[in-house]
Amino acid sequence: MDVHAEPADTRTVVAQAIGLTRRYGDHTALDGVDFTVREGEMIGLLGPNGAGKSTLLNSLVGLRRPSAGRCELFGGDPSVPANRRALGMTLQETGVPGTLKVAEAVDLIAAHYPEPEDRDTLLARFGLDEVARRQAGGLSGGQKRRLALALAFVGRPRLVILDEPTTGLDVESRRMLWDSIREFHAGGGTVLLTSHYLEEIEALAERVVVLVGGRVIADDTVDAVRGLARVHRVSMVAGELPELPGVLSVERADQRVHVMTSDADELIRALVRLDVDFSGLEVQQATLEEAFLTISGS
Numbered sequence: 001m002d003v004h005a006e007p008a009d010t011r012t013v014v015a016q017a018i019g020l021t022r023r024y025g026d027h028t029a030l031d032g033v034d035f036t037v038r039e040g041e042m043i044g045l046l047g048p049n050g051a052g053k054s055t056l057l058n059s060l061v062g063l064r065r066p067s068a069g070r071c072e073l074f075g076g077d078p079s080v081p082a083n084r085r086a087l088g089m090t091l092q093e094t095g096v097p098g099t100l101k102v103a104e105a106v107d108l109i110a111a112h113y114p115e116p117e118d119r120d121t122l123l124a125r126f127g128l129d130e131v132a133r134r135q136a137g138g139l140s141g142g143q144k145r146r147l148a149l150a151l152a153f154v155g156r157p158r159l160v161i162l163d164e165p166t167t168g169l170d171v172e173s174r175r176m177l178w179d180s181i182r183e184f185h186a187g188g189g190t191v192l193l194t195s196h197y198l199e200e201i202e203a204l205a206e207r208v209v210v211l212v213g214g215r216v217i218a219d220d221t222v223d224a225v226r227g228l229a230r231v232h233r234v235s236m237v238a239g240e241l242p243e244l245p246g247v248l249s250v251e252r253a254d255q256r257v258h259v260m261t262s263d264a265d266e267l268i269r270a271l272v273r274l275d276v277d278f279s280g281l282e283v284q285q286a287t288l289e290e291a292f293l294t295i296s297g298s
């Protein structure tokens with residue numbers, strides 16, 4: 001018996017992808033993804049544009065059918081409406097008809113639930129109380145996003161799925177939404193959110209799943225993923241390079257050689273030690289997107 005084995009996680013599984021593959025024509029958007037969300041977790045799904053994040057979320061909630069593998073939501077088929085009753089979701093678009101007033105939009109959604117949230121409390125929580133009588137089409141971009149988010153919480157869900165919840169919001173609105181999400185989580189709610197921003201994931205998530213090219217390349221704590229993403233681009237004018245430590249990828253463009261590395265200091269020490277003839281050295285922190293693409297390709 002392995003005495004060091006982690007105790008089994010006994011929390012209820014609320015959503016799950018099992019060997020999930022999704023193709024659009026001959027393009028594979030998700031490639032054999034295994035992913036489990038347990039009750040009470042707050043998970044950030046991170047990945048560059050086109051990584052498959054929206055496809056994964058849409059599959060988990062039954063809006064996209066798998067090409068292979070399957071998804072479960074609250075232990076059942078997500079395409080069956082009864083299995084979505086405890087789910088709240090915002091997609092990237094608000095989807096509220098422009099002529100509907102804000103309060104009416106909340107009432108419309110609330111009518112589908114046995115014990116909906118109190119409308120005024122909800123609107124106040126999302127800073128929408130002053131525009132309750134305004135048509136959704138007349139809201140500012142930030143107010144539209146806040147409405148989309150508020151609607152995810154109308155039915156007192158157990159799980160909320162938020163696709164880029166704060167994209168395009170000002171700092172104050174973003175903080176307000178983060179607080180609402182934290183409050184929901186503190187009350188036992190489960191949260192799965194996507195973001196392009198590591199900052200947002202760091203502020204909210206406990207666990208981070210990194211998706212690149214339709215595959216899960218990391219599933220770990222925020223700290224571990226932050227470490228993984230610490231990649232530098234070292235570029236210089238140089239001829240053929242010898243074998244160097246910590247190199248993730250090498251590219252040549254415009255007479256320069258660009259080296260992606262997990263340890264820029266060690267790389268530069270090695271260049272000097274090996275007497276490499278280089279000039280015009282530049283060192284830059286890679287963007288999150290570059291970091292994940294490099295890691296997944298190496």
Ligand SMILES: Nc1ncnc2c1ncn2[C@@H]1O[C@H](COP(=O)(O)OP(=O)(O)OP(=O)(O)O)[C@@H](O)[C@H]1O
Pocket residue numbers: 024025027028029047048049050051052053054055056
């Ligand atoms: N309906 C569709 N038809 C064809 N291809 C699609 C369709 N939806 C998505 N794709 C492709 O599948 C891949 C994954 O897309 P998806 O929207 O899931 O990625 P994403 O990680 O959510 O991206 P973003 O961060 O830009 O929203 C992309 O290459 C995209 O172009």
